[in-house]
Amino acid sequence: MKGVEGSTRPAYAAYHDWFRQQDPDRLTKKSLDAEAFFRRTGITFNVYGQAEAQERLIPFDLVPRILAQREWSKLAKGIEQRVAAINAFLHDIYNRQEILRAGRVPKDLIANNEAFLPQMVGFSPPGQVYTHIVGTDIVRTGEGDFFVLEDNARTPSGVSYMLENRETMLQMFPELFSKIKVQPVSDYPKNLRRSLAACAPAGAGPKPTIAVLTPGIYNSAYFEHSFLADQMGAELVEGHDLRVVDGHIAMRTTQGYKQIDVLYRRVDDEFLDPLTFNPDSMLGVPGIMDIYRAGNITIANAPGSGIADDKAIYSYMPDIVEFYTGEKAILKNVETWRCGEPEALKYVLDNLKDLVVKEVHGSGGYGMLVGPAASKKELEAFREKLVAKPGNYIAQPTLSLSTVPIFCESELAPRHVDLRPFVLVSPQGINIVPGGLTRVALTEGSLVVNSSQGGGTKDTWVLED
Amino acid sequence: MLGKTAGGLYWMFRYLERAENIARLIEAGFRIALTRSTDAEGEWKSVVTTAGVEAAYAQKYESYTSAHVVDYLLRDTSNPSSVLSVIAFARDNARVVRTALTTEVWEAVNETWMTLTSLLAHPVRETELPAMLNTIRQQSALVRGALHGTMLRNDIYDFSRIGTFIERSDNTARILDVKYYTLLPHTSFVGSSLDNVQWETVLRSVSAHRSFRWLGESEMTAAAIADFLILDRRLPRSLSFCTSQIVSNLDYLAEDYGERHPCHDMAEALHSRLRHRTIDSIFEEGLHEFITAFIRDNNALGMQIESDFRFSG
Numbered sequence: 013m014k015g016v017e018g019s020t021r022p023a024y025a026a027y028h029d030w031f032r033q034q035d036p037d038r039l040t041k042k043s044l045d046a047e048a049f050f051r052r053t054g055i056t057f058n059v060y061g062q063a064e065a066q067e068r069l070i071p072f073d074l075v076p077r078i079l080a081q082r083e084w085s086k087l088a089k090g091i092e093q094r095v096a097a098i099n100a101f102l103h104d105i106y107n108r109q110e111i112l113r114a115g116r117v118p119k120d121l122i123a124n125n126e127a128f129l130p131q132m133v134g135f136s137p138p139g140q141v142y143t144h145i146v147g148t149d150i151v152r153t154g155e156g157d158f159f160v161l162e163d164n165a166r167t168p169s170g171v172s173y174m175l176e177n178r179e180t181m182l183q184m185f186p187e188l189f190s191k192i193k194v195q196p197v198s199d200y201p202k203n204l205r206r207s208l209a210a211c212a213p214a215g216a217g218p219k220p221t222i223a224v225l226t227p228g229i230y231n232s233a234y235f236e237h238s239f240l241a242d243q244m245g246a247e248l249v250e251g252h253d254l255r256v257v258d259g260h261i262a263m264r265t266t267q268g269y270k271q272i273d274v275l276y277r278r279v280d281d282e283f284l285d286p287l288t289f290n291p292d293s294m295l296g297v298p299g300i301m302d303i304y305r306a307g308n309i310t311i312a313n314a315p316g317s318g319i320a321d322d323k324a325i326y327s328y329m330p331d332i333v334e335f336y337t338g339e340k341a342i343l344k345n346v347e348t349w350r351c352g353e354p355e356a357l358k359y360v361l362d363n364l365k366d367l368v369v370k371e372v373h374g375s376g377g378y379g380m381l382v383g384p385a386a387s388k389k390e391l392e393a394f395r396e397k398l399v400a401k402p403g404n405y406i407a408q409p410t411l412s413l414s415t416v417p418i419f420c421e422s423e424l425a426p427r428h429v430d431l432r433p434f435v436l437v438s439p440q441g442i443n444i445v446p447g448g449l450t451r452v453a454l455t456e457g458s459l460v461v462n463s464s465q466g467g468g469t470k471d472t473w474v475l476e477d
Numbered sequence: 478m479l480g481k482t483a484g485g486l487y488w489m490f491r492y493l494e495r496a497e498n499i500a501r502l503i504e505a506g507f508r509i510a511l512t513r514s515t516d517a518e519g520e521w522k523s524v525v526t527t528a529g530v531e532a533a534y535a536q537k538y539e540s541y542t543s544a545h546v547v548d549y550l551l552r553d554t555s556n557p558s559s560v561l562s563v564i565a566f567a568r569d570n571a572r573v574v575r576t577a578l579t580t581e582v583w584e585a586v587n588e589t590w591m592t593l594t595s596l597l598a599h600p601v602r603e604t605e606l607p608a609m610l611n612t613i614r615q616q617s618a619l620v621r622g623a624l625h626g627t628m629l630r631n632d633i634y635d636f637s638r639i640g641t642f643i644e645r646s647d648n649t650a651r652i653l654d655v656k657y658y659t660l661l662p663h664t665s666f667v668g669s670s671l672d673n674v675q676w677e678t679v680l681r682s683v684s685a686h687r688s689f690r691w692l693g694e695s696e697m698t699a700a701a702i703a704d705f706l707i708l709d710r711r712l713p714r715s716l717s718f719c720t721s722q723i724v725s726n727l728d729y730l731a732e733d734y735g736e737r738h739p740c741h742d743m744a745e746a747l748h749s750r751l752r753h754r755t756i757d758s759i760f761e762e763g764l765h766e767f768i769t770a771f772i773r774d775n776n777a778l779g780m781q782i783e784s785d786f787r788f789s790g
Contacts, residue, residue, distance in 0.1 A: 053580075054572070054587050229572045242576040252790070253481050264480045266632065266786040267734050 023080040023475060026192045031075075036422035039074065042184050043419065046072050049183075055176055057232045057463065071468035072177060073418045074184065077429060077450040081195075081477040087150065087158055087433070088444045090342030093333060095146050095435050095442055098165055098320045100336035102142040105319060106132045116331045121324055126373065129281065129316035131288055135305055137314045139211045139439040144276070144312035145204070146435040147171070147449075150343070152414045159344045159411065160329070161430060165321040166313060167278050170449040170469075171434045172236035175200060175243075177471040178447070193476035195446035201243035203436055203443055204276075208244075210438040211310050212273045220273035222246040223263060225254075227279055227295045232464075237278050246276070256299040261309045274310040275300075281315045323372045323406050324350060346411065352403035360407040361398065364391055367407040368459075369398065382459060384410055410459060418452060418470070428453045430461050431472065446474040478632055482574045484788030486633060487640035489570035489586070492563040493620055494644040496593075499550055499560050500613040502527055502652075505681040507606060509674065510543050520678070521546040527655045527682070530558050547606065552597040560613060561597045564590050577633045581623040589616040632733055635726040636786070642726075643779045646719035647772065649706060652682045654768045660699040661764060676702050683714040703764065704756035716771060720748035723778070730786075738785035743778045747771075 020028050047069060050056070056067040079087075104110050105122060112119050122128050147168025149161040178197050182189060205222065212220035226237035228250050241248035253263050254272070262269035277284065283293040288301040303309050319325065325332075327348035333341040349356035351369075360367060369381040381394045398405055415426035433448035450472045451461035461467040506524040510517040521541040525534045528550060537555075538545045552561045568590040575583055593616065601609050628634050653660070659675040676697055680686035683706065692711070695701040707716050724744045731737045750771075759767050783789070 051591065052584055052588060054575075054583070229569055234572065238572070238575045247479055248576050249479065250481070253479055264787050266478050266480055266483045267736070268787075 021078075023078045023083070027076065027078060027188070030188060030191060031424075039419060040422060043072075043074055046074065046180050046184060049180060050176075053176075055173075055235055057235065070173065070463045071454060072180065073452055073454075073468050073470040074181070075417050075419050075424065076181065076471040076473045077416045077431070077452075078473045078475065080475055083156055084446060084474045086156060086342070088446075090158065091148050091150075091433060091435055091444055092442045093337055093339065093342050094148065094160065094163070094329070095143065095437060097329075097333040097336045098146070098163060099140070099142050099437060101332050102165075102314070102317060102320050103136065103140055104336070106316065107134065107136070111332065111335050114335070116335050117325070117328050121328075122319065125319060125322060125324070127281075127316070127318035127322050129319075131301055131305075132314070132316040137211075137304075138213045138307065138310045141211050141312075141437050141439065142314040142317045143320070144208060144211060144314075144437055146437065147432045148435065150431045150433065151411060151429075152431070153411050154414060157344075159346050161346060162323075163321040163326065163329070164432070165317045166280070168432065168434070169233045169236055169278075170432055170451075171200060171445075172239040173469050174434065174445070174447060174449045174472065175239075177449075177469055181471045192473075194473045195476055197445050197447045200434065200445045201240065203445070204240070205244040205246070207436040207438040207440075207443060208274045208276060208310070208312055210440050211312065213307055213310055215308065216273035221271060222274045222276065223249045223272045225249055225251070225275050225277040225279055227283070231278075233278065240276075247272075251279070251293075251295045251297055254297040254300075256297070256303060259303065259306065259308055261297060261300055261303055272309065274312065276312045281318060284311070284315060323348075323370055324352075327406065346408045349407040351398060351405040351407060356407075357398070357402045360405075361395060364395060364398075366410065368410055369394065369405050369407045372404055372406060382410070385458070413459065416450075416452070416470075418454070418468075425456070427456070428459050428461070429470075447472040478577070480787030480789065482577050483632070483636045483786050484783065485570045485574035486577060486636040487643075487782070487788065489567050489574065490637045490640035491644040492567035492570065493586070493589075493617060494641050495558065495563045495648070496560045496567070496613060497617040498645070498648040499528060499558065499563070500610045501684055502682055503547055503550055503606075504610050505678050506546065507543065507610075508681060509678055517543065523655050524550070527651050528558055529651065530556055543603070544600075548600055551601060551609070560593065564593050579623070579627040581627040582620065585616075585620040585623040589620060592616060630729075632730060635730050635733075638726045639723055639782060642719040642722045643775065643782075645714060646716050646723075646775050649683055649714050649716055649719070650768055650772045650775065652679060653703070653706060654765075654772060657765050657768055660703045661760075673697070679706070683712075685712055685714060688712060700756050700760070703759070707759065708751060708754055708756060717748075717751040720744065720751060724748050727782075738781075740778060740781040740785045743774070743781050747774050747778060 050069050050072065056069055101111065111117050112122065143165045145168060147164040147170060149164060151159050151161055153159065174197060208222050209220050222244065224237055224241040224246050226234060226248060228234065231237070238248050247263060249263050254261055257269045260271045261275065262271050279295045282289045283295040285296050285298065285301045286293045287298045300309070301315070304311055327345070327350055329345050330341045333339070349360050351357045351360055360369065365383045365386070367383045369383070371379045381390070383391070386394070413428045416429050417424040418427045429450050429452045431448050431450050434445050436443040450470045451463065452468050452470055453459055453461045454466065454468045502524050506520050509520045518541045521543060525531050525541065525546055533556060534549055537549065549556055550559055553559045554562055556562060568586055571578060571583060571586040592612065596609060596612060624637060656675065656679050659679065676699070677686055679702060680689050685705065689702070689705055705712055705715065709715050710717050710721060712718060727741050727744050731741055
């Protein structure tokens, strides 16, 4: 809330006035109310590797994270540019591979990458859209200074929390929203439906049937899957509800099999089709890749999109943006050392205690090293892993992230945050919902915001001009 | 509607009904154990048998004490029919079909699960048992009320109701199956206190002791009680009431979908065995044979519904 010089950031001014008039006890009670509400409605997530009965809440902080329209416009423009480039990159990589021929991205990086799917080569998905839904992770280091941390072009999650956090705020503090004009986010499900429908295969007809494919109720993001299906008015299906019928994918209904045109899948590539990928997968649909390549179903996001958000590719993103858009990237990339390169590895090993080291294919904050927070022992253990398989890792400096206030023990306290705006892509254009999911590291000084690692969330406001 | 969704609704409501029935059985057993010193162990044994978990229980315990039986039926998760188990199954199914439920129904089920999971985290002491059973009954009423008050009357509602009544008729039939001998005219000592206890237990197991008295049309005799539980369509737990409900909900589905299935004929056949029947003719046929056949055919009907509406595979 405070700027560097100690004054209140302009975007927070109106909120701050309101906050000063509030009774801290009332706010504490509201906080508990919100928690009870989340539990009652079942807005919980499962934690992998813990006892099956474990359903946890993502802690919710009642102080909104506020962005001025001006700041947001710049951010949105940067995201749009980046997402457009990612789609162009994917189409190029699976078709003509101009960027490889131009030498802007090394061939090896693609050829030896698990996220690259040979099955997609020479194929163009309906509407030429690969990443129907993107959740770009952004951090801010100062006024208007945004860095992209990750591009999340596979199946980004969290949008249900964005929507529920806003609903909760509206219920708890209606007076705030009449005082302060906040851009609404509630159109997201409608826009998602429209955007997916616009990407339906050519033969689908005017009202395409959309379904959300979930791994099932034990998946950590199941709440979100059912929430989105519900809000979009789409069917929520599992692999065993689907099969190939007459050259299409169809779902088993009480009245027989019914064709599906667009599948918003929340299942990873490797589990999508046991005939093409992991043969043991029970989560996918045998034969769906054949139907897909025949152009009879849209899979969102397209299989093989992961090549674009791979952490090794990430370091080439400024080049990728420039190559396909002819413009300089608006959003900055965090400086990245590719440990597979000998000089970079030497630097990383020499400066391990100052760096964040991530697995190239990892996600969810698992298997990463935060140098400044690690013990000597942890650093040594990680050093061994790094030397053994340097190609598996990238390293980045720890940014001096800006903080935002949270409500903690009856007062405000600064914590580090990131932001995941949600982006919809269709042939009709790129649509970014004004706001997103703000994740917050609840431990003082911590930089890790992942919910699997104890992070929380807060509502994100983009103010009207 | 997805076949899986229909199946999820059907099973969700079967499990909710089962939780309530188990609570009712415990209540009846507990009452006998409290008020009569005679053969409490035998009563608890018949409760376990009625719940259909006799074999598994016998592997775990050697005797039928009140504490063991209550714990096994209420909160033992190794018993798939314990209240704690079936409430978890009901909620899992509710999560599967969440998009088909109103917020009210979903929240009622979720709250029921949260409440009972926390209450049943520790063994229930005898002094707490009546309150505990009461909570189970109230939570069931809450879910049922949300269903009736908020859900559209369409196929979602029909599958929910069909699950409820298949489970309920099975439960009433099981009680009759275990206790049929107390209802046979030739073995009963009319008016003896032993009979009165047995009969009251049967009525209590389906929460019908008060309605039976309230209707007050006949003396408490074996035939009158059997008639009430099997043929009286005013009693919402009688076999006749349950099968008539199954028939009408299946008919709504046939109308809605414009298609009849083998299960429609099976349901009518099952119901016609109860319609225009007298209890005397059932006694003539043999009460035990009649009940055994009913349980078998009711089960078969359930499985036919699962297959006709493509619940799975």
